Amino acid sequence: MKSLLETADLRKTYTVGKIEIEALRGVDLRIREGELVAVMGPSGCGKSTLMHVLGAMTKPTAGKVFIDGQEISGMSDSELTGIRRDKIGFVFQKFNLLPTLTARGNIEIARYIHGKGVASNGHDQHLREILQLLMIEGKMERKPSELSGGEQQRVAIARAVANKPAILLADEPTGSLDSKNSEVVLNMFRELNRRFKQTIILVTHNPELVAFTDRLIEMRDGVIVSDNDSLSWDTENELAQPARSV
Numbered sequence: 414m415k416s417l418l419e420t421a422d423l424r425k426t427y428t429v430g431k432i433e434i435e436a437l438r439g440v441d442l443r444i445r446e447g448e449l450v451a452v453m454g455p456s457g458c459g460k461s462t463l464m465h466v467l468g469a470m471t472k473p474t475a476g477k478v479f480i481d482g483q484e485i486s487g488m489s490d491s492e493l494t495g496i497r498r499d500k501i502g503f504v505f506q507k508f509n510l511l512p513t514l515t516a517r518g519n520i521e522i523a524r525y526i527h528g529k530g531v532a533s534n535g536h537d538q539h540l541r542e543i544l545q546l547l548m549i550e551g552k553m554e555r556k557p558s559e560l561s562g563g564e565q566q567r568v569a570i571a572r573a574v575a576n577k578p579a580i581l582l583a584d585e586p587t588g589s590l591d592s593k594n595s596e597v598v599l600n601m602f603r604e605l606n607r608r609f610k611q612t613i614i615l616v617t618h619n620p621e622l623v624a625f626t627d628r629l630i631e632m633r634d635g636v637i638v639s640d641n642d643s644l645s646w647d648t649e650n651e652l653a654q655p656a657r658s659v
Contacts, residue, residue, distance in 0.1 A: 418444040423476035425462050436462040438635035449606040451615045451623045454632035464616045468501050468582050469493040481579050502573030502581045506588035508565040510557040516568045517553040520575050527576040543571050563594030581613045599625040
């Protein structure tokens with residue numbers, strides 16, 4: 414497994430009137446290909462800002478960001494749009510489905526924007542496997558108003574991964590769901606990671622979500638204060654041997 418996402422001394426400062434707010438204060442982070450990671454912390458700790466920077470939605474004030482070996486920190490807005498389109502899938506607390514389209518239409522419009530076009534006659538094997546995994550293959554002709562909250566979030570997940578993004582970023586993905594649907598959705602994230610080796614970063618303040626991930630990164634006041642990464646790195650960013658306790 415290789416290093417898929419890296420930051421070096423990442424900083425983000427917002428100016429509100431005459432006040433400067435340091436949302437990120439020097440974040441160094443590496444995420445490997447195929448990892449399932451939770452980034453957790455209280456409101457205002459910087460985790461959402463971190464997600465926006467990692468997702469190429471916000472430019473950092475200082476520091477560097479690398480996605481799949483490519484530095485994105487100094488890219489133009491149009492270049493960042495291409496990175497989001499080609500490398501990153503997003504899942505949010507609010508499902509953000511287009512209400513006038515069916516579930517199929519919501520997924521296919523994402524494919525169209527990506528340039529892959531509409532899957533013909535359902536012969537896209539990857540998408541079919543995703544729909545089966547998320548248990549929504551029989552819901553494709555329904556509009557969002559005809560789906561439960563859990564089903565809507567599963568459609569949103571299918572839309573996010575239909576184009577095989579390198580990274581899936583999920584911001585409070587169970588925040589709008591009850592406990593039963595939350596567990597279903599989290600199990601599906603885990604299965605996406607296991608079956609398709611999908612790299613997933615879940616951003617949350619909910620400690621229950623951590624049980625479904627392999628690695629926990631905790632943030633406070635714009636910095637990483639804890640990371641239970643159990644694997645060591647070699648000098649060339651390739652995965653070294655698991656760290657062994659003595």
